[in-house]
Amino acid sequence: MNLFVLLKMVPDTVEELNVAPDSPALDAEFLRFKLSDPGEQALEQALLLKEKHGGTVTVVALDAPEVDEVLFTALAKGATRAVKIGGDWSRLQSFAAGQILAAFLKAAGSALSADALVLLRSQAIDDLEGEIGPYLADELGVPYADVVTGVTVTGNSMSIIKEFAGGLRGEFTLPLPAVLGIQSAEKPPRYVPIAKVRAALKSAKIETVDVAPPARLARFALERMYKPEAGGRAQMLEGSPEAVADKLVEVLVQQGLI
Amino acid sequence: MSDAILVLAEHLRGEISEITYAMLGAGRNLAKALNAPLYAVLLGSDLAPLAARLGAADKVFLVENPQLNLASAGTAAALLKELMAQQQVGLVLVGGTNVSMGIGSVLSVRTGLPFVNFCKKISWDGALTCTSQLFGGKILADVKLTDGRGVISIYPGSFPAEAGKSEAAPTTVKLELPVAASTVLFKRYIEPEAGDIDITKQNVLVAVGRGIQSQANVALAEELAQALGGAVCASRPVIDQGWLPLSRQVGKSGMTVKPRLYLALGISGAPEHWEGMQGSQLIIAVNTDPKAPIFDGAHYGVCGDALELVPALAEKIKAKKGAA
Ligand SMILES: Cc1cc2nc3c(=O)[nH]c(=O)nc-3n(C[C@H](O)[C@H](O)[C@H](O)COP(=O)(O)OP(=O)(O)OC[C@H]3O[C@@H](n4cnc5c(N)ncnc54)[C@H](O)[C@@H]3O)c2cc1C
Ligand SMILES: Nc1ncnc2c1ncn2[C@@H]1O[C@H](COP(=O)(O)O)[C@@H](O)[C@H]1O
Numbered sequence: 001m002n003l004f005v006l007l008k009m010v011p012d013t014v015e016e017l018n019v020a021p022d023s024p025a026l027d028a029e030f031l032r033f034k035l036s037d038p039g040e041q042a043l044e045q046a047l048l049l050k051e052k053h054g055g056t057v058t059v060v061a062l063d064a065p066e067v068d069e070v071l072f073t074a075l076a077k078g079a080t081r082a083v084k085i086g087g088d089w090s091r092l093q094s095f096a097a098g099q100i101l102a103a104f105l106k107a108a109g110s111a112l113s114a115d116a117l118v119l120l121r122s123q124a125i126d127d128l129e130g131e132i133g134p135y136l137a138d139e140l141g142v143p144y145a146d147v148v149t150g151v152t153v154t155g156n157s158m159s160i161i162k163e164f165a166g167g168l169r170g171e172f173t174l175p176l177p178a179v180l181g182i183q184s185a186e187k188p189p190r191y192v193p194i195a196k197v198r199a200a201l202k203s204a205k206i207e208t209v210d211v212a213p214p215a216r217l218a219r220f221a222l223e224r225m226y227k228p229e230a231g232g233r234a235q236m237l238e239g240s241p242e243a244v245a246d247k248l249v250e251v252l253v254q255q256g257l258i
Numbered sequence: 259m260s261d262a263i264l265v266l267a268e269h270l271r272g273e274i275s276e277i278t279y280a281m282l283g284a285g286r287n288l289a290k291a292l293n294a295p296l297y298a299v300l301l302g303s304d305l306a307p308l309a310a311r312l313g314a315a316d317k318v319f320l321v322e323n324p325q326l327n328l329a330s331a332g333t334a335a336a337l338l339k340e341l342m343a344q345q346q347v348g349l350v351l352v353g354g355t356n357v358s359m360g361i362g363s364v365l366s367v368r369t370g371l372p373f374v375n376f377c378k379k380i381s382w383d384g385a386l387t388c389t390s391q392l393f394g395g396k397i398l399a400d401v402k403l404t405d406g407r408g409v410i411s412i413y414p415g416s417f418p419a420e421a422g423k424s425e426a427a428p429t430t431v432k433l434e435l436p437v438a439a440s441t442v443l444f445k446r447y448i449e450p451e452a453g454d455i456d457i458t459k460q461n462v463l464v465a466v467g468r469g470i471q472s473q474a475n476v477a478l479a480e481e482l483a484q485a486l487g488g489a490v491c492a493s494r495p496v497i498d499q500g501w502l503p504l505s506r507q508v509g510k511s512g513m514t515v516k517p518r519l520y521l522a523l524g525i526s527g528a529p530e531h532w533e534g535m536q537g538s539q540l541i542i543a544v545n546t547d548p549k550a551p552i553f554d555g556a557h558y559g560v561c562g563d564a565l566e567l568v569p570a571l572a573e574k575i576k577a578k579k580g581a582a
Contacts, residue, residue, distance in 0.1 A: 013394050101342055125393045130373040136333045138367050143441045147356045163511040164356050167450025174442040188500045200572035220372045224399040234559030243568040244560050249578055251558060255540055257519050
């Protein structure tokens with residue numbers, strides 16, 4: 001199979017997020033970027049498909065801080081090729097990102113071969129302008145499914161599992177080539193020892209390609225970005241673990257829970 | 259009068275989804291502010307009984323076609339585009355759910371209208387301002403739709419469903435619209451895995467998130483749950499790591515739970531998790547990050563290491579119970 005995995009870097013929300021003083025954007029100074037969880041899952045699903053059906057896994061990312069490390073990690077995990085699309089994409093929104101990625105996939109020629117499958121995550125925490133998957137599939141003129149948690153390929157078609165809610169899922173079929181928004185891979189993402197990533201750093205290489213940026217990076221102007229005011233703030237219990245445990249027991253007794 | 263506002267009425271297995279009422283409620287307020295009619299559209303089969311429940315809309319359009327049950331984003335968007343042109347619709351509301359996700363994005367590409375995701379508040383002051391929550395609820399963003407036209411994805415749980423429920427019998431209009439054959443075909447539902455424990459039936463839930471750090475530590479939570487006479491459930495990353503079975507997941511894709519006590523350990527409180535547990539009677543959160551969004555909704559909070567607190571708490575609860 002001709003597998004493509006589109007990897008998106010997102011700010012690590014474990015770090016404090018601050019809004020830049022002069023514009024409606026995150027303050028870049030303290031941001032740490034990481035590959036999103038579902039991005040890890042999309043990569044894992046592609047690697048599983050490659051193991052089963054053979055072929056290649058090409059990981060693709062738009063340039064972003066820390067992206068090289070993520071691409072080398074993907075190579076160490078078993079991806080065949082890593083491609084970085086150069087440019088300043090810090091103000092990029094989904095629709096334009098879809099256009100750029102579509103342009104890359106079309107230019108890659110083989111991209112839309114009968115056995116091509118493009119995997120990405122189904123939604124990102126910063127997708128204010130929409131999910132990229134459906135934009136991309138529309139640009140490429142291929143079918144799309146999202147919130148996918150399982151993929152079984154048979155010849156030129158596949159069956160996928162999509163999540164709804166409450167644990168309910170549905171099975172759908174669609175032909176290849178296609179774009180899939182992955183929510184979870186069939187297995188937990190594999191672990192790769194740091195030594196293997198270092199080896200990849202020495203032996204493998206990241207290809208850099210240029211794609212003409214679209215006329216507009218975003219379809220609407222953001223008015224304002226701000227932190228939510230803490231709504232009903234929890235009553236905080238303080239002290240040593242022992243002291244806090246005592247206070248919690250008191251609360252639980254009051255509430256008739258113990 | 260302005261162009262109409264259209265709600266894509268979501269339904270699943272013969273039931274109108276809650277998000278539909280939330281959208282109708284939001285739509286009603288907008289219709290008043292913009293002096294515009296409020297329409298709803300149902301796509302699928304056996305729609306008449308569903309339409310009867312959408313009395314909050316001025317008019318309900320029915321597009322009957324079995325191919326439209328769980329239609330792909332492309333198929334649904336093509337129809338909506340047609341409907342927008344035919345019925346002079348300027349603003350479309352879609353559900354930010356796993357069922358409807360994607361439809362709004364494609365509709366916006368096809369119509370050239372802007373799409374606003376994760377919207378939790380809409381206000382009107384001559385222009386439409388949508389407030390969206392980003393980065394797992396840590397940041398809000400305001401987007402202006404100056405001419406009031408666009409496609410908005412409504413975030414579940416943000417608008418009251420009650421506001422969109424009405425006993426009135428709506429005017430229904432059957433429409434014959436061309437349905438493009440889709441290559442994405444629905445085959446069957448897969449029922450939730452029964453699992454060993456039904457977390458929706460528990461009085462007490464001890465929920466573990468990524469902050470629990472390892473599968474081995476899940477045992478600490480198990481012990482606490484046992485002391486409390488409850489069960490352990492989890493956020494998505496814990497399930498995705500395979501530390502607990504899928505039947506224990508709480509949230510958007512997982513279960514909706516309403517226990518008497520929800521004790522959240524190492525859970526940040528992302529909107530997709532919040533969606534599944536916000537109805538809990540008492541929420542206690544333990545998190546090392548004082549700014550974790552979970553503290554904004556919890557009743558009691560502990561800023562600290564769950565791994566240190568949990569064993570101490572389990573011991574004290576056991577001691578208390580033993581003494582009682
Ligand atoms: C379509 C879709 C559907 C989704 N469905 C669901 C769903 O059903 N359920 C769900 O949960 N998520 C769902 N998600 C994912 C959701 O967006 C979040 O990514 C997820 O809820 C985060 O889980 P978490 O809080 O465990 O992890 P994180 O957000 O990583 O938070 C971990 C927290 O642990 C704290 N911490 C770390 N160490 C400790 C310690 N020692 N003691 C105490 N605290 C500690 C950290 O401060 C942090 O706040 C969905 C996402 C999408 C896009
Ligand atoms: N800047 C980007 N670089 C590479 N891939 C991206 C980028 N933006 C989005 N993608 C891919 O598209 C997926 C879905 O994006 P989104 O719709 O933004 O969640 C991401 O997880 C990536 O797989």
